Amino acid sequence: xxxxxxxxxxxxxxxxxxxxxxxxxxxxxxxxxxxxxxxxxxxxxxxxxxxxxxxxxxxxxxxx
Numbered sequence: 001x002x003x004x005x006x007x008x009x010x011x012x013x014x015x016x017x018x019x020x021x022x023x024x025x026x027x028x029x030x031x032x033x034x035x036x037x038x039x040x041x042x043x044x045x046x047x048x049x050x051x052x053x054x055x056x057x058x059x060x061x062x063x064x
Contacts, residue, residue, distance in 0.1 A: 001026055001042055002055060016059045 004026040010017050023038045031038060044050040046058030 001038060001045070004030060005056075012057065016057075019062065 001022070005022055007029075008017065008022065008025055010022065019039065019042060022042065023035050026038050027033075027035050042056055043058070043062065045055040046062055048054050
């Protein structure tokens with residue numbers, strides 16, 4: 001997921017992108033087995049209590 005975000009140019013200094021765009025790109029290129037696992041993993045990366053550091057900056061109604 002992080003590699004796919006980097007390939008899309010999603011960096012902290014750029015505007016936010018829709019999560020469906022990231023999930024679709026990752027699913028199309030790297031993980032063609034459904035979108036729910038990708039989205040749930042991305043949501044966990046945005047939660048400050050799941051990992052030691054937040055890896056994804058969730059914006060808006062992210063993960064609820």
